[in-house]
Amino acid sequence: xxxxxxxxxxxxxxxxxxxxxxxxxxxxxxxxxxxxxxxxxxxxxxxxxxxxxxxxxxxxxxxxxxxxxxxxxxxxxxxxxxxxxxxxxxxxxxxxxxxxxxxxxxxxxxxxxxxxxxxxxxxxxxxxxxxxxxxxxxxxxxxxxxxxxxxxxxxxxxxxxxxxxxxxxxxxxxxxxxxxxxxxxxxxxxxxxxxxxxxxxxxxxxxxxxxxxxxxxxxxxxxxxxxxxxxxxxxxxxxxxxxxxxxxxxxxxxxxxxxxxxxxxxxxxxx
Amino acid sequence: xxxxxxxxxxxxxxxxxxxxxxxxxxxxxxxxxxxxxxxxxxxxxxxxxxxxxxxxxxxxxxxxxxxxxxxxxxxxxxxxxxxxxxxxxxxxxxxxxxxxxxxxxxxxxxxxxxxxxxxxxxxxxxxxxxxxxxxxxxxxxxxxxxxxxxxxxxxxxxxxxxxxxxxxxxxxxxxxxxxxxxxxxxxxxxxxxxxxxxxxxxxxxxxxxxxxxxxxxxxxxxxxxxxxxxxxxxxxxxxxxxxxxxxxxxxxxxxxxxxxxxxxxxxxxxxxxxxxxxxxxxxxxxxxxxxxxxxxxxxxxxxxxxxxxxxxxxxxxxxxxxxxxxxxxxxxxxxxxxxxxxxxxxxxxxxxxxxxxxxxxxxxxxxxxxxxxxxxxxxxxxxxxxxxxxxxxxxxxxxxxxxxxxxxxxxxxxxxxxxxxxxxxxxxxxxxxxxxxxxxxxxxxxxxxxxxxxxxxxxxxxxxxxxxxxxxxxxxxxxxxxxxxxxxxxxxxxxxxxxxxxxxxxxxxxxxxxxxxxxxxxxxxxxxxxxxxxxxxxxxxxxxxxxxxxxxxxx
Numbered sequence: 001x002x003x004x005x006x007x008x009x010x011x012x013x014x015x016x017x018x019x020x021x022x023x024x025x026x027x028x029x030x031x032x033x034x035x036x037x038x039x040x041x042x043x044x045x046x047x048x049x050x051x052x053x054x055x056x057x058x059x060x061x062x063x064x065x066x067x068x069x070x071x072x073x074x075x076x077x078x079x080x081x082x083x084x085x086x087x088x089x090x091x092x093x094x095x096x097x098x099x100x101x102x103x104x105x106x107x108x109x110x111x112x113x114x115x116x117x118x119x120x121x122x123x124x125x126x127x128x129x130x131x132x133x134x135x136x137x138x139x140x141x142x143x144x145x146x147x148x149x150x151x152x153x154x155x156x157x158x159x160x161x162x163x164x165x166x167x168x169x170x171x172x173x174x175x176x177x178x179x180x181x182x183x184x185x186x187x188x189x190x191x192x193x194x195x196x197x198x199x200x201x202x203x204x205x206x207x208x209x210x211x212x213x214x215x216x217x218x219x220x221x222x223x224x225x226x227x228x229x230x231x232x233x234x235x236x237x238x239x240x241x242x243x244x245x246x247x248x249x250x251x252x253x254x255x256x257x258x259x260x261x262x263x264x265x266x267x268x269x270x271x
Numbered sequence: 272x273x274x275x276x277x278x279x280x281x282x283x284x285x286x287x288x289x290x291x292x293x294x295x296x297x298x299x300x301x302x303x304x305x306x307x308x309x310x311x312x313x314x315x316x317x318x319x320x321x322x323x324x325x326x327x328x329x330x331x332x333x334x335x336x337x338x339x340x341x342x343x344x345x346x347x348x349x350x351x352x353x354x355x356x357x358x359x360x361x362x363x364x365x366x367x368x369x370x371x372x373x374x375x376x377x378x379x380x381x382x383x384x385x386x387x388x389x390x391x392x393x394x395x396x397x398x399x400x401x402x403x404x405x406x407x408x409x410x411x412x413x414x415x416x417x418x419x420x421x422x423x424x425x426x427x428x429x430x431x432x433x434x435x436x437x438x439x440x441x442x443x444x445x446x447x448x449x450x451x452x453x454x455x456x457x458x459x460x461x462x463x464x465x466x467x468x469x470x471x472x473x474x475x476x477x478x479x480x481x482x483x484x485x486x487x488x489x490x491x492x493x494x495x496x497x498x499x500x501x502x503x504x505x506x507x508x509x510x511x512x513x514x515x516x517x518x519x520x521x522x523x524x525x526x527x528x529x530x531x532x533x534x535x536x537x538x539x540x541x542x543x544x545x546x547x548x549x550x551x552x553x554x555x556x557x558x559x560x561x562x563x564x565x566x567x568x569x570x571x572x573x574x575x576x577x578x579x580x581x582x583x584x585x586x587x588x589x590x591x592x593x594x595x596x597x598x599x600x601x602x603x604x605x606x607x608x609x610x611x612x613x614x615x616x617x618x619x620x621x622x623x624x625x626x627x628x629x630x631x632x633x634x635x636x637x638x639x640x641x642x643x644x645x646x647x648x649x650x651x652x653x654x655x656x657x658x659x660x661x662x663x664x665x666x667x668x669x670x671x672x673x674x675x676x677x678x679x680x681x682x683x684x685x686x687x688x689x690x691x692x693x694x695x696x697x698x699x700x701x702x703x704x705x706x707x708x709x710x711x712x713x714x715x716x717x718x719x720x721x722x723x724x725x726x727x728x729x730x731x732x733x734x735x736x737x738x739x740x741x742x743x744x745x746x747x748x749x750x751x752x753x754x755x756x757x758x759x760x761x762x763x764x765x766x767x768x769x770x771x772x773x774x775x776x777x778x779x780x781x782x783x784x785x786x787x788x789x790x791x792x793x794x795x796x797x798x799x800x801x802x803x804x805x806x807x808x809x810x811x812x813x814x815x816x817x818x819x820x821x822x823x824x825x826x
Contacts, residue, residue, distance in 0.1 A: 040356060045356035137600075
């Protein structure tokens with residue numbers, strides 16, 4: 001059976017709210033019923049069939065063909081199955097997702113995977129700001145699950161993160177893991193200013209030293225942590241593409257944010 | 272244009288009409304006498320068997336002002352998940368317990384409401400509140416100015432100022448803030464909170480000014496009476512939500528010393544301390560006291576189960592309540608040193624003992640109050656429940672078997688502690704028409720609405736009778752606003768804008784001399800900027816004023 005495929009007919013003029021199009025809501029519906037489902041298009045309500053060509057019958061695998069960055073909330077609150085976006089996703093992709101996988105082949109917008117509860121999200125392109133962060137007005141960011149970004153991420157990655165793992169192969173912007181409650185973030189490229197600002201607990205792993213670390217972090221010196229090899233092994237179970245850590249290395253460890261209890265750590269692999 | 276409503280059953284308690292079949296004629300937005308002789312009728316609605324009432328009036332609903340806006344920003348989840356799409360008529364919006372202004376106006380009109388009052392309009396925030404209400408379509412609006420914790424009044428009371436000077440200040444406030452009444456919230460308590468008092472009983476002194484809530488209630492209710500303002504002092508009593516607070520509610524009734532007062536969301540002030548959980552219903556004591564004292568009126572502030580947000584000027588009690596916040600976030604703040612503001616999201620659960628009993632206490636109050644002219648149907652939107660649940664509440668009052676079905680589902684311990692199952696009373700349509708139309712118009716001094724006789728505004732709601740009362744009140748057949756058809760079969764037909772309802776008691780302008788000195792020394796704005804003129808209301812704010820008559824000033 002081929003995957004249920006939604007293909008944009010024309011480039012949309014307004015933003016599209018894709019919240020209602022997730023495998024767990026479509027499982028029992030026929031393609032005709034799906035075409036008649038209501039869909040928010042800008043501030044109006046239209047039908048799915050007005051914007052999308054629908055084909056395929058495997059409701060557990062949803063494929064979205066999009067060359068527009070205006071498809072918001074793809075996979076939000078989904079609880080089962082796999083979603084693949086062949087092209088770009090808009091803002092809020094995978095927010096509060098409870099289970100399943102979401103793969104975005106192109107770029108994703110702001111608030112990708114914000115408030116993620118469980119499941120795996122992979123973005124092959126770049127993402128905007130607030131990756132895995134808390135939705136506006138919420139007190140916790142992602143609470144579980146794994147996020148892999150092959151490209152770059154914007155500012156405030158993992159803002160208020162509570163649990164779960166984020167791996168970024170490219171660079172990240174300023175305020176990485178700001179206000180983090182707990183969880184893990186690994187950045188293999190460069191990181192911007194104020195990494196770990198106001199973090200309570202959690203681990204941040206940087207390949208290079210971030211542009212700046214707040215003054216409320218204490219440098220613990222250059223040390224050999226056996227933990228780092230276990231950590232890498234764990235990261236590799238999530239992301240097979242992660243380069244192996246072959247030789248023994250010494251890490252610079254920074255403890256903080258002392259303004260918020262100081263139980264978090266920033267680990268820097270090279271100066 | 273002459274419009275004729277033919278053959279409807281009229282419920283017009285202001286004129287004692289209970290279900291009589293009568294024709295109504297409308298011309299130029301008003302109801303007129305049946306024209307003599309032959310006249311060309313431009314539009315006729317055949318309403319055989321339909322129920323005709325005046326447009327409903329909500330005298331206590333938080334729909335405008337700073338705290339409503341703060342609540343909207345706090346309740347992001349409901350705005351994210353409850354979008355209201357744009358249609359050919361309506362603009363888009365969002366939210367349920369804290370809807371945007373447009374959605375609130377549309378939904379009120381769709382339920383047959385035509386006039387609504389914001390009960391906590393802080394004079395220093397009056398401009399913004401009126402702007403928000405002007406942005407609420409379909410409705411005539413108005414506000415009650417908040418006094419009682421402002422330093423100017425407390426200083427006057429502490430200095431034993433002459434009552435006539437207090438009367439002048441109250442009247443000046445009504446003029447300056449373009450309001451129709453005065454409300455007092457936790458009298459003196461919001462101010463006492465700033466001096467680290469965490470509770471204030473009716474006879475307890477504010478530590479800084481050495482005056483008690485009793486003094487404030489006495490002088491303000493007297494001021495309202497002497498100025499001839501139709502709406503009695505609107506009182507949010509001390510000790511909101513505290514078990515055993517019915518005693519301070521009874522003390523507040525005494526404090527008015529016979530002057531008319533209106534006790535608002537009284538359900539939150541009718542709690543006893545009996546039983547193993549030290550929380551019980553005191554609805555019987557409160558209802559008995561109100562039944563006995565004809566100068567007292569009340570609105571209920573019924574709670575209904577579900578998620579909502581509580582928003583109040585009572586920062587003292589909201590600070591205490593923050594531990595019950597759901598979701599766990601809240602706001603408490605001072606506003607211009609004149610009042611406070613507390614916002615605590617809340618989820619009322621039917622399986623929770625306290626919440627279930629609160630629900631029962633509200634209904635007990637409704638059913639034990641003898642006189643529907645002195646009890647009003649409110650949920651203190653959104654504190655007890657969003658106003659959209661009014662049809663459900665009306666069904667609870669009119670349908671005993673439905674009420675008992677609901678009662679069967681609540682917390683079993685709470686069920687043992689309420690006498691609700693022994694109350695057989697069912698409200699009639701006539702009594703509902705009193706509570707939601709005739710009585711609010713009467714107590715607010717609105718002579719031009721709430722009834723269906725000659726010269727009334729043609730604000731009319733027509734219902735299609737159904738077995739399910741809730742469905743009937745949810746979707747009126749027709750709603751007319753000033754003679755224009757605005758809703759048909761529960762769907763909006765036309766967008767209209769309302770006016771701001773105000774009263775203008777006489778006062779001695781020389782009070783401004785004293786106020787000017789006070790403003791220059793302590794306030795963040797000049798007195799001249801504080802006052803809102805009629806021109807500004809009409810042109811800047813976009814809601815022209817409609818002045819209602821006061822009685823003559825006595826002192």
